[in-house]
Amino acid sequence: MSENASAERTGFREVKEDIVSRIKNRTWGPGELLPGEVELSRQFGCARATVNRAMRELAEEGVLERKRKAGTRVVQNPVRHARFEIPIVRHEVEASGAEYRYALVKREVLTPPDWLQARMGVNSADRVIHVQCMHYSGNSPYQFEDRWINIAAVPKVEQADFTSTSPNEWLVNEVPLSKAEISFSASSASDEVARFLELKSGEPVFVAERATWLEELPITYARMSFPESYRLVSSL
Amino acid sequence: MSENASAERTGFREVKEDIVSRIKNRTWGPGELLPGEVELSRQFGCARATVNRAMRELAEEGVLERKRKAGTRVVQNPVRHARFEIPIVRHEVEASGAEYRYALVKREVLTPPDWLQARMGVNSADRVIHVQCMHYSGNSPYQFEDRWINIAAVPKVEQADFTSTSPNEWLVNEVPLSKAEISFSASSASDEVARFLELKSGEPVFVAERATWLEELPITYARMSFPESYRLVSSL
DNA sequence: CAGTGGTCTAGACCACACA
DNA sequence: GTGTGGTCTAGACCACTGC
Structure with a gap:
């Protein structure tokens, strides 16, 4: 029953949180270039697809900016997005x-x-x-x-x-x-x-x-x- | 040089659009159960992951409702979502x-x-x-x-x-x-x-x-x- | 308990954009 | 050209939940 405590796999949520916390603690400042997906997947010990989903969602949320060849950066001017529900x-x-x-x-x-x-x-x-x-x-x-x-x-x-x-x-x-x-x-x-x-x-x-x-x-x-x-x- | 014109692969965007149009033309009415991912991936001739991403995004957008074991349904009361940018x-x-x-x-x-x-x-x-x-x-x-x-x-x-x-x-x-x-x-x-x-x-x-x-x-x-x-x- | 979606992987090819 | 992200695949295991 007792699972190996270290057996946790690295999921895209963990990757997201980790990236966010690194931005919060200024490891990566505004506008700064992040390592590529391949590099990060090595650091996190997971597949590139996992890192990709994490970064893609963070870009969707307005935290990161991604461009082919140019790489991924922390957004400079965090344009805030707000979502509202318009019910019946x-x-x-x-x-x-x-x-x-x-x-x-x-x-x-x-x-x-x-x-x-x-x-x-x-x-x-x-x-x-x-x-x-x-x-x-x-x-x-x-x-x-x-x-x-x-x-x-x-x-x-x-x-x-x-x-x-x-x-x-x-x-x-x-x-x-x-x-x-x-x-x-x-x-x-x-x-x-x-x-x-x-x-x-x-x-x-x-x-x-x-x-x-x-x-x-x-x-x-x-x-x-x-x-x-x-x-x-x-x-x- | 000349590629086979019919060689287009089915991407998740196409799957999304196809699902949306089937909802628009009432193939799938409100509240109706959609086929499972495996079945759809056969119909579309693509991998399950592709169908999964399409349906996941449509769920995110409030078009579909997904539950394990229960399957995927067209949302009943399309709670409208609006997104606003709050700039500096x-x-x-x-x-x-x-x-x-x-x-x-x-x-x-x-x-x-x-x-x-x-x-x-x-x-x-x-x-x-x-x-x-x-x-x-x-x-x-x-x-x-x-x-x-x-x-x-x-x-x-x-x-x-x-x-x-x-x-x-x-x-x-x-x-x-x-x-x-x-x-x-x-x-x-x-x-x-x-x-x-x-x-x-x-x-x-x-x-x-x-x-x-x-x-x-x-x-x-x-x-x-x-x-x-x-x-x-x-x-x- | 069994079926459905949720997620991860390893690998591959592609498209774009910068040098 | 060439490196980066964008996407697809085939397969696998897992977790939730309705039956």
Whole structure:
């Protein structure tokens, strides 16, 4: 039963940690060149593939910079990366323990406004569905959603009435794996947004915008407004 | 010379794309079980390691869910992930083509306030440096930075005066690879923030908060306020 | 307990980028 | 040219976990 304590194999996690700690203790300073994979695999007593995976992941994480022939260096200006999870509103609310409530505010079919044509490349001849709805956490307004959906991209959307299912959830089930651009900003509540979020006009709101395409085909653009209390926290 | 045109090997990128397209065209619906790695490697005519890397990365990206013995499934509720780059302010401003200007507003040594002890686990007996400074893009206020630094974690900070280098840049060079928690929110400008950002009190500001530790040791907490015009856009 | 993914190896060839 | 990382392979053993 008692295993040989020294029998541990060197895994890529150990290699990663070792490299990181050498950077932390300044063995390898910013911008400095690391030994090649072959050399390191000898030092660590493992296969080159193991070192390769370790260094590849560290490069992915923004710690190292790798170039063929040039070698691997510690990144100079550690551009920080933060990763955020953007869950479905209902799940987000329910995860907090509160009851989720949804209400459709408006649903209309229009020709795409100019800004939408410019923003997403929607064809001016196409029609779009404009939906506004509210998401509540218990009895408190949680999010006001203002969304545009390209009918040409998702014809079935004309049959969806969004009275009981939010457009986001409907789309998630209908359009798998679309590509998205997301941005965050702060803004003053417009009269309309203030009314739905139960704020005064001009009070700060947190705004998330999301535009999605499926292979260059514009699907939807959404602007989601949250009251001041909302906080977006990095995962990982 | 002329290579056999059909000699293309199946790489992990091709495997990834193929899997993704099969999900897009509903060959594999949400929650559905995919064939095992061995089976897929036969279908694709490549080694299992290649399929493994493809599926591992897709799992990393949130497209697939993998469990030993249970197999690999298409993710049910595609929790969207967004990745953001948090650059050094100076670089961010200079990248926009504007001239960067920096000004120290305040620098003082204090005992850590209660909220900071609670937030970061700073020892109440330790001392902290409190720094406030402004970052300008051309002549426009770009960011107001309010930062606390744990002297016990970075003793050299007592010698830094921050009159010409911003605390962020100083720290980046002094403390490599610290772990950070980042959050974003919207807030009303306090009198102080409004004064520095040249806004009216109560106007919306975009707030980024960052807390960093080095191996459980609290290093610094910073609250950065941006005027309404600021927009954080997802990379990747 | 048995099947699936997780990882490691040893070796090989390739593609790029610098000299 | 030539060295470095990028990737693939075929095979092996392991660890977790659902049955």
